[in-house]
Amino acid sequence: xxxxxxxSHASPPSKDPEKTLDSTTASSVQxxxxxxxxxxxxxxxxxxxxxxxxxxxxLMGIGGTIGTVLFVQIGQGLLKGGPGSLFIAxxxxxxxxxxxxxxxxxxxxxxxxxxxxxxxxxxxxxDALGFATGxxxxxxxxxxxxxxxxxxxxxMRFWTDAIPTVVMIIVIIVLYVAxxxxxxxxxxxxxxxxxxxxxLLAVGLILFTFxxxxxxxxxxxxxGFRYWNTPGAFAELYYxxxxxxxxxxxxxxxxxxxxxxxxxxxxxxxxxxxxPRQVLPRAFKAVFYRLTFFFVxxxxxxxxxxxxxxxxxxxxxxxxxxxxxxxxxxxxxxxxDVPVLPHIVNGVVLLSAFSAGNxxxxxASRSLYGLALDHKAPAFLTRCTSKGVPIYCVASVLVISLxxxxxxxxxxxxxxxxxxxxxxxxxxxxxxxACITYLCFYRALKAQAFDRNRLPYxxxxxxxxxxxxxxxxxxxxxxxxxxxxxPLEGHWNVPDFLFSYTMVAVVPLxxxxxxxxxxxxxxxxxxxxxxxxxxxxxxxxxxxEEQPPSTIFEKTLDRLFG
Numbered sequence: 001x002x003x004x005x006x007x008s009h010a011s012p013p014s015k016d017p018e019k020t021l022d023s024t025t026a027s028s029v030q031x032x033x034x035x036x037x038x039x040x041x042x043x044x045x046x047x048x049x050x051x052x053x054x055x056x057x058x059l060m061g062i063g064g065t066i067g068t069v070l071f072v073q074i075g076q077g078l079l080k081g082g083p084g085s086l087f088i089a090x091x092x093x094x095x096x097x098x099x100x101x102x103x104x105x106x107x108x109x110x111x112x113x114x115x116x117x118x119x120x121x122x123x124x125x126x127d128a129l130g131f132a133t134g135x136x137x138x139x140x141x142x143x144x145x146x147x148x149x150x151x152x153x154x155x156m157r158f159w160t161d162a163i164p165t166v167v168m169i170i171v172i173i174v175l176y177v178a179x180x181x182x183x184x185x186x187x188x189x190x191x192x193x194x195x196x197x198x199x200l201l202a203v204g205l206i207l208f209t210f211x212x213x214x215x216x217x218x219x220x221x222x223x224g225f226r227y228w229n230t231p232g233a234f235a236e237l238y239y240x241x242x243x244x245x246x247x248x249x250x251x252x253x254x255x256x257x258x259x260x261x262x263x264x265x266x267x268x269x270x271x272x273x274x275x276p277r278q279v280l281p282r283a284f285k286a287v288f289y290r291l292t293f294f295f296v297x298x299x300x301x302x303x304x305x306x307x308x309x310x311x312x313x314x315x316x317x318x319x320x321x322x323x324x325x326x327x328x329x330x331x332x333x334x335x336x337d338v339p340v341l342p343h344i345v346n347g348v349v350l351l352s353a354f355s356a357g358n359x360x361x362x363x364a365s366r367s368l369y370g371l372a373l374d375h376k377a378p379a380f381l382t383r384c385t386s387k388g389v390p391i392y393c394v395a396s397v398l399v400i401s402l403x404x405x406x407x408x409x410x411x412x413x414x415x416x417x418x419x420x421x422x423x424x425x426x427x428x429x430x431x432x433x434a435c436i437t438y439l440c441f442y443r444a445l446k447a448q449a450f451d452r453n454r455l456p457y458x459x460x461x462x463x464x465x466x467x468x469x470x471x472x473x474x475x476x477x478x479x480x481x482x483x484x485x486x487p488l489e490g491h492w493n494v495p496d497f498l499f500s501y502t503m504v505a506v507v508p509l510x511x512x513x514x515x516x517x518x519x520x521x522x523x524x525x526x527x528x529x530x531x532x533x534x535x536x537x538x539x540x541x542x543x544x545e546e547q548p549p550s551t552i553f554e555k556t557l558d559r560l561f562g
Contacts, residue, residue, distance in 0.1 A: 218338060
């Protein structure tokens with residue numbers, strides 16, 4: 001599966017609308033519509049600063065996805081599906097992530113603006129879809145911030161209970177404030193190093209798996225793929241036989257669909273990326289392949305290290321043991337009597353949770369900023385500091401992060417988990433909306449005779465790839481809570497149903513609300529303004545002067561990750 005990037009030979013998009021249309025009539029229709037659009041809306045100016053380098057963008061895209069799920073929660077998939085189902089499900093789902101990545105990459109590389117795929121939904125499809133998509137993404141990212149704050153506190157309990165929960169919450173939130181209110185350049189540096197730590201752990205666990213499976217462990221046990229044979233590659237879930245193995249695979253597929261992301265986090269940096277038409281195509285390509293490497297190989301390693309019926313790992317999940325106690329790698333280390341390493345794993349898992357919360361805060365604030373720029377959120381949210389930080393947007397998300405104080409009450413922890421679970425389908429809904437947006441973008445390109453060879457990035461097999469991504473993400477959003485419908489005792493309950501399907505209902509309601517209230521219409525292909533924002537982007541690209549690295553160390557980092 002290839003992600004083609006041909007930015008070196010791509011000529012800049014035409015500034016003259018008449019050159020992109022197939023006839024004089026089509027040209028006049030588009031020009032007239034664009035003039036009406038610009039005159040009827042006083043679009044606010046994007047005041048963020050382009051300070052993020054290629055290495056920042058690439059590692060932020062990886063860092064926003066690699067977290068406790070890859071290191072800890074993936075063990076749930078192993079327990080319920082077995083190593084074979086886990087590996088096949090994660091590998092299969094990467095093909096849908098590839099499709100979504102191509103859709104987002106083509107649009108964002110052409111028009112790299114703040115909150116791009118959110119604003120594109122309103123620009124290329126319907127203003128109401130932009131409203132629904134934007135608020136859906138904001139709710140998802142904002143609600144995940146208090147979740148990660150809570151996770152950091154729980155992970156610390158792996159070592160000690162001496163630090164009061166209140167102190168932990170305050171320290172983490174204060175650190176988020178400091179990082180996010182500094183210039184975006186420093187935010188990028190913090191995320192770069194945090195993401196690099198996660199990458200090193202992921203690579204280290206892959207190497208650890210190979211070493212111990214060939215006998216490099218205290219017990220000198222050469223176990224290889226033993227656990228794929230005993231107890232087996234496929235676990236039975238809910239039912240016996242083939243049907244049970246199918247449900248085991250389906251559980252792993254649902255886990256993969258809610259776990260593997262990446263293109264949306266890269267896209268959210270578009271308005272603050274230096275030389276975006278050069279950096280973003282490379283970043284999208286690199287992030288997809290690296291995430292595929294980590295998640296596919298990571299799922300394979302989990303099935304090699306631990307059998308799916310491991311009693312220690314099952315007990316750790318059942319009793320809610322803190323930190324990395326339930327991680328498959330830690331379970332393997334205990335089985336093989338490997339010392340010290342469990343503490344290192346827990347340390348990086350803590351870093352992962354902190355970094356993920358930081359990324360969620362960044363994405364939530366930028367999505368809210370994009371909504372404000374397009375008049376879908378209050379105007380005061382467009383204010384930026386002199387360093388280009390949308391201060392009121394960041395502050396709004398930090399207020400939501402105070403929900404982490406709910407963990408001070410045991411019953412409130414349950415409420416917090418409900419709030420987080422409420423938005424788990426939002427990721428898939430966002431991916432489906434991105435594919436719909438691309439299909440309308442592609443339709444506009446074709447109707448206006450715009451040559452896709454002139455784009456900085458071109459996806460493969462379009463628009464069929466977009467349809468593939470749309471169908472896969474939409475189906476998984478609907479089947480994510482399949483377990484509540486099984487005719488088994490205790491499976492149906494109202495909270496689980498609401499957790500799985502509330503956002504599936506809320507997003508269409510948001511769309512209908514905005515459509516009726518503002519009487520919006522679905523844009524016709526010839527009405528889509530493909531040249532909006534192009535003048536400012538091209539002026540920036542022409543005048544951009546890359547600052548060379550000041551040290552050999554920075555030069556090395558730029559070469560490795562730029």
